[in-house]
Amino acid sequence: MASRRPPEADDGERRLLRPPSRASGGSCPEPGAATPGLVYVLAVSSALGGFLFGYDTGVVSGAMLLLKKEMSLSALWQELLISSTVAAAALSALAGGSVNGRLGRRLSILLASFVFAAGGLILSLAPGRGLLLVGRIVVGLGIGIASMTVPVYIAEVSPSHLRGQLVTINSLFITGGQFVASVVDGAFSYLKHDGWRYMLGLSIIPAALQFFSFIFLPESPRWLLQKGRSQEARRVLSRIRGGRDVTDEFDSIRAGIEDEQKEAGAGGLVILRILRHGPTRRALTVGCGLQMFQQLSGINTVMYYSATILQMAGVRSDRQAIWLSALTSASNFMFTLVGVWLVERVGRRKLTLASLTGTGLSLSVLAIGFLLSALNSPPVSLHPGNSTCSLFESCESCILSPDCGFCYRENASGVLDSSCLPVDEASADRPAGGSCSNQSRAAGASFWASNYCPTPYSWVVLLGLVLYLAFFAPGMGTMPWTVNSEIYPLWARSTGNACSAGVNWICNVLVSLTFLHLARVLTYYGVFFLYAGLVGVALLFVLACLPETRGVQLEDVEDLFSGRLCSCSHSSPGVQYRQVNLTSDPRDSDTE
Ligand SMILES: O[C@H]1[C@H](O)[C@@H](O)[C@H](O)[C@@H](O)[C@H]1O
Numbered sequence: 001m002a003s004r005r006p007p008e009a010d011d012g013e014r015r016l017l018r019p020p021s022r023a024s025g026g027s028c029p030e031p032g033a034a035t036p037g038l039v040y041v042l043a044v045s046s047a048l049g050g051f052l053f054g055y056d057t058g059v060v061s062g063a064m065l066l067l068k069k070e071m072s073l074s075a076l077w078q079e080l081l082i083s084s085t086v087a088a089a090a091l092s093a094l095a096g097g098s099v100n101g102r103l104g105r106r107l108s109i110l111l112a113s114f115v116f117a118a119g120g121l122i123l124s125l126a127p128g129r130g131l132l133l134v135g136r137i138v139v140g141l142g143i144g145i146a147s148m149t150v151p152v153y154i155a156e157v158s159p160s161h162l163r164g165q166l167v168t169i170n171s172l173f174i175t176g177g178q179f180v181a182s183v184v185d186g187a188f189s190y191l192k193h194d195g196w197r198y199m200l201g202l203s204i205i206p207a208a209l210q211f212f213s214f215i216f217l218p219e220s221p222r223w224l225l226q227k228g229r230s231q232e233a234r235r236v237l238s239r240i241r242g243g244r245d246v247t248d249e250f251d252s253i254r255a256g257i258e259d260e261q262k263e264a265g266a267g268g269l270v271i272l273r274i275l276r277h278g279p280t281r282r283a284l285t286v287g288c289g290l291q292m293f294q295q296l297s298g299i300n301t302v303m304y305y306s307a308t309i310l311q312m313a314g315v316r317s318d319r320q321a322i323w324l325s326a327l328t329s330a331s332n333f334m335f336t337l338v339g340v341w342l343v344e345r346v347g348r349r350k351l352t353l354a355s356l357t358g359t360g361l362s363l364s365v366l367a368i369g370f371l372l373s374a375l376n377s378p379p380v381s382l383h384p385g386n387s388t389c390s391l392f393e394s395c396e397s398c399i400l401s402p403d404c405g406f407c408y409r410e411n412a413s414g415v416l417d418s419s420c421l422p423v424d425e426a427s428a429d430r431p432a433g434g435s436c437s438n439q440s441r442a443a444g445a446s447f448w449a450s451n452y453c454p455t456p457y458s459w460v461v462l463l464g465l466v467l468y469l470a471f472f473a474p475g476m477g478t479m480p481w482t483v484n485s486e487i488y489p490l491w492a493r494s495t496g497n498a499c500s501a502g503v504n505w506i507c508n509v510l511v512s513l514t515f516l517h518l519a520r521v522l523t524y525y526g527v528f529f530l531y532a533g534l535v536g537v538a539l540l541f542v543l544a545c546l547p548e549t550r551g552v553q554l555e556d557v558e559d560l561f562s563g564r565l566c567s568c569s570h571s572s573p574g575v576q577y578r579q580v581n582l583t584s585d586p587r588d589s590d591t592e
Pocket residue numbers: 171174175178294299300332476477478504508
């Protein structure tokens with residue numbers, strides 16, 4: 001590449017600026033220098049977008065329990081209210097690239113928080129299901145923009161040696177939002193009337209907080225430079241570096257942008273330029289691949305299914321199950337914290353590889369747990385009525401049919417008086433017209449299981465769940481977002497992140513929509529073995545294709561993709577030099 005040359009003699013007019021080292025983070029400020037508090041304020045305020053992403057995707061499950069009763073929602077409406085948000089997020093993430101590139105990161109975040117607040121308001125006041133649907137779509141639009149803009153903004157304002165940690169804070173806020181949502185769901189589940197309005201409406205608070213803080217926070221200096229607003233960029237950079245001399249960093253960023261622009265050639269659709277230019281095409285493949293594999297590892301299925309896993313392990317009361325699900329999201333959050341701690345210590349690549357290895361093994365433990373319980377599935381002993389459900393002979397085949405559930409009693413020696421009954425059309429929580437429920441604790445009470453079977457092997461499944469969260473959250477839960485924020489050159493960053501975030505949301509919808517259908521065909525253990533197999537493929541992909549970006553300045557990351565794809569992980573950028581013209585530059589004035 002023209003710009004990356006070995007050191008040469010100073011020619012008087014141009015001189016070699018910096019020998020960026022991977023360990024030092026490339027350019028000023030030095031890692032040892034204190035990082036101004038403003039960078040943390042920027043990271044946390046923008047990560048509120050991640051919090052809203054987590055909150056709004058998480059809160060709906062609890063709200064739905066109340067909504068379906070209060071508004072008599074059919075299964076189709078429930079499905080619509082849940083998946084419309086994710087589908088809208090996918091679309092707006094894809095479209096967000098141009099918003100973010102044109103308006104800038106700051107205005108895009110302001111827009112996202114405004115949209116979040118508007119969505120929250122619509123949801124909390126909705127008189128009927130039509131407006132509820134509108135509110136859920138609006139919220140999805142906010143999630144899409146936030147999910148692709150926030151990591152980019154944080155990466156662009158952070159000093160390189162802290163970038164991984166600060167961007168990963170966004171993922172911490174996503175899982176934090178999911179955790180808070182589960183606590184809010186638990187707390188308001190006692191409020192039979194209008195509890196859902198509070199659940200869905202509370203997101204207005206963080207949205208407003210983010211909106212007002214971003215009125216005062218600065219734009220990304222890199223975006224400003226790209227738009228030719230050099231003086232403003234220099235002022236912002238100096239402000240976020242605590243008033244230090246930022247000449248080196250500023251010149252280095254500017255030189256990087258100039259190089260990028262020369263290499264990529266101007267004009268034409270950005271996505272086409274990305275695809276035509278080797279390094280960005282490879283970066284996009286890695287970025288989208290990571291996001292795809294994040295979702296194919298089954299995180300949202302495992303989270304969604306965790307309440308059932310807990311019931312399987314002996315938690316019979318629905319209320320207890322709600323609170324224990326909050327414990328699952330709390331673990332997801334805590335383990336994400338481990339990721340924030342590790343990312344700058346061990347690097348992105350090792351963290352992702354270790355995470356995938358553990359995720360694959362724990363998915364196998366989950367699958368083995370389900371296999372053992374299927375092999376020891378209790379038989380159906382009573383066959384009341386003449387529905388198709390009464391024809392099933394074992395619990396396993398009964399619960400895999402979406403219209404049937406297993407009703408049973410227990411004593412010390414195991415399951416007795418078991419039957420397979422049709423599910424109530426209005427809710428899978430009870431049999432049609434039946435008296436089989438999980439609420440009674442009276443001795444001899446019967447239990448209702450619509451999607452699991454009582455089993456002595458539930459501890460294996462529970463172990464698999466805990467191991468899964470411990471391995472997935474710090475690496476695969478966080479690194480796809482973090483790595484995507486740093487692998488594209490500035491001109492391709494918005495579009496690259498838009499595509500990869502879009503892939504994440506599309507795969508999220510696909511995995512959630514196919515889980516139950518797949519379970520019917522492959523059984524639960526089959527699905528979890530399938531996810532484990534996909535994680536194996538992901539491991540090979542990451543092993544071959546993901547280079548280490550730790551400590552490399554954003555303007556240098558493109559070098560990591562200059563080789564053939566999937567040989568890039570073996571290349572080391574080593575010490576690189578860039579020539580920067582330090583004579584006064586006539587363009588160094590605001591064009592605005
Ligand atoms: O990184 C996040 C996180 O892991 C969440 O828990 C999950 O729900 C999202 O789909 C994912 O993108």
